[in-house]
Amino acid sequence: MDPVLNPGVFVFASVKPGVAIEPEFILASIKEPEGLSVVMNEADAQHRNLEPLFRCAWITLSLNSDLHSVGLTAAFAAALASAGISCNVIAGAYHDHIFVPAQMAEQAMRELHSLQARASIR
Numbered sequence: 001m002d003p004v005l006n007p008g009v010f011v012f013a014s015v016k017p018g019v020a021i022e023p024e025f026i027l028a029s030i031k032e033p034e035g036l037s038v039v040m041n042e043a044d045a046q047h048r049n050l051e052p053l054f055r056c057a058w059i060t061l062s063l064n065s066d067l068h069s070v071g072l073t074a075a076f077a078a079a080l081a082s083a084g085i086s087c088n089v090i091a092g093a094y095h096d097h098i099f100v101p102a103q104m105a106e107q108a109m110r111e112l113h114s115l116q117a118r119a120s121i122r
Contacts, residue, residue, distance in 0.1 A: 008041055
């Protein structure tokens, strides 16, 4: 998996219909009936007066992941859940991205490294 903790603090926020956010500041987004859900750097969200719904750290699994693979998301989600760490996952074309509570970033990294070590023993 080779998890990498990206520097900075990020937030999930909702952008009301009709409010424009410059695309270069949006890390990820999805359109929902209530508005555009975005993930962005905390400072950029604050500058645009967006209310943070989830303050998080961003972990990238540097392993090239296949969008058709089965079980990887379940494995790391279960490992984090067993440690009491919530996670929100976004799959990119090449990597999985995990967002965990900002204050639990280091613990999440330890859990992911532990999972990786256990998987390589088998």
